Amino acid sequence: MPTTKRAWLYVIRNPKRTVLLLILLAALMTISLLGLALYSASGDAVKELRSSIGGYFTIQQSSEGTQKTDEQLLQQVSTLDNVSRVNGVETYYMYCEGLDLVPGSYSGTGLPGEYVPKFIACTSSELHERFIAVSYQLTDGRQITPEDEHKAMISKEVAELNDLSVGDTLHASVVEGVMGWQPEHVGTQVAFEIVGIYAVTRSEPASPSTPESELQENVVFTDINTARELYKIKFPDRSAEQFDYSSGIMLFLDDPAQMEQTVADLKVQPYADWDSYIISENNARYEQTAGAIQKAETISFFLLIVILVLSVGILALILLMWTRERMTEVGILISLGISPKAITGQIVLENYYVALPSFLFAAVLSFGLSGMIGKAIGGLLQDIKLASYIGPMQLIIVAVCAAAVIAVSVLLASVSIMRKKPKDILTDLS
Numbered sequence: 001m002p003t004t005k006r007a008w009l010y011v012i013r014n015p016k017r018t019v020l021l022l023i024l025l026a027a028l029m030t031i032s033l034l035g036l037a038l039y040s041a042s043g044d045a046v047k048e049l050r051s052s053i054g055g056y057f058t059i060q061q062s063s064e065g066t067q068k069t070d071e072q073l074l075q076q077v078s079t080l081d082n083v084s085r086v087n088g089v090e091t092y093y094m095y096c097e098g099l100d101l102v103p104g105s106y107s108g109t110g111l112p113g114e115y116v117p118k119f120i121a122c123t124s125s126e127l128h129e130r131f132i133a134v135s136y137q138l139t140d141g142r143q144i145t146p147e148d149e150h151k152a153m154i155s156k157e158v159a160e161l162n163d164l165s166v167g168d169t170l171h172a173s174v175v176e177g178v179m180g181w182q183p184e185h186v187g188t189q190v191a192f193e194i195v196g197i198y199a200v201t202r203s204e205p206a207s208p209s210t211p212e213s214e215l216q217e218n219v220v221f222t223d224i225n226t227a228r229e230l231y232k233i234k235f236p237d238r239s240a241e242q243f244d245y246s247s248g249i250m251l252f253l254d255d256p257a258q259m260e261q262t263v264a265d266l267k268v269q270p271y272a273d274w275d276s277y278i279i280s281e282n283n284a285r286y287e288q289t290a291g292a293i294q295k296a297e298t299i300s301f302f303l304l305i306v307i308l309v310l311s312v313g314i315l316a317l318i319l320l321m322w323t324r325e326r327m328t329e330v331g332i333l334i335s336l337g338i339s340p341k342a343i344t345g346q347i348v349l350e351n352y353y354v355a356l357p358s359f360l361f362a363a364v365l366s367f368g369l370s371g372m373i374g375k376a377i378g379g380l381l382q383d384i385k386l387a388s389y390i391g392p393m394q395l396i397i398v399a400v401c402a403a404a405v406i407a408v409s410v411l412l413a414s415v416s417i418m419r420k421k422p423k424d425i426l427t428d429l430s
Helices: 003-013 015-053 071-077 156-161 224-234 256-267 284-324 327-335 340-377 392-413 415-419 422-429
Strands: 056-061 083-093 118-122 136-141 151-155 169-173 189-200 219-223 249-253 277-282
Touching (some): 003 015, 003 340, 015 340, 056 256, 071 083, 071 249, 136 151, 151 156, 156 189, 189 219, 189 224, 249 256, 284 392
Parallel strands (some): 118 219
Antiparallel strands (some): 056 249, 056 277, 083 118, 083 249, 151 219, 169 189
16 A cells, blocks of 8 residues: 555544544644744834834035035935935025014114024925924924925924914025125025924023024024025026035934944945034934834743744654654554655655644634734734734745654654564564
8 A cells, every 4th residue: 555545544543532632733733924024014013113213424515625514415315225315404594574573682683683593494404403302392283294385384483583483484585694694695585385383392501691583592494496596596506416515414213223234335425525524413312212123022932932842843843742652553564564764754744644734724814813912912013913924934944844743753753663574573563
């Protein structure tokens, strides 16, 4: 009788053992699949957490540098690996006639400085360090975006002093004596639509000698496109690529844990003389939580190892016990002229016959249970669909491991049989 037929007959003639093994294999493979899925999901969740925590570094021109933080540099550094977003920042000053500012050193003097706030143009205002550090917080309207033109965001204090709200217009112009402008630029005007209002949530000390333009309440955020228009007025002979982000370029990272490597990669790029720049890393928020993140990664890996080791151990132990209990049957088969190798192959095949439906059942069951387990765990995994992490790779790993454990367990249990001669086995049985 062929080995395959003997194996099949044994499976169907021992229903209790077959059902028990099927349930055991299905349970262990389900647990293993869910363990692999949890490990993969927790890895992605931790990576997403690192990204959401944020980390960035700023490139600024040094006082002795010859190169500028211009548009060309911004486009080049934005292509670096691990860089997700960039924010170019330009600072300029304009006169806002009749705009009451929080009083500073020019208050009551009648000089232009009494009505000159600091204008900060950003690619995206939400990425400015004051909003990242929560020194400022949006209270009404929206942030400035890269697509905006002639848009502005003012502080709550300035809005209340001037009875301004979202949708109103802010007028600015160039008058004699305003820093950063030449006499030929006097009369330049621009109008901004107010799209957002922010509140100062972290006060900074100021002295009586601090001018209005340097008080934190008197900062006006504007879009970068308007800043480019004004730059063209200042320097009509310069190209768009020469637009200078005078307050630096901020680069935000996908993974703040790779901050040092990303900065190192930047400094070997050939398109700039990096001695002309000051590169400042800001990774404080990530460093504060790095310990907890690393702990979460370690725990998820440890749990996966425990799950796999226990599953393999339990399955191997049971198969070893069951195989060694069949010495009488083995002796009878040997007396019929069947070789020990063929008997070992039969036992392996018997378990494979049961393992196949167990694997299919485990795949279906793991998909069904993944949703409940994800909700039960919550935390980092509460918004992750665990079922999406039970894919071909996880299924192949579990299937291969199960097949290997079955084969190795049967072979180990059969070592004593393989080493003995047929007459020795029959003698032992008698």
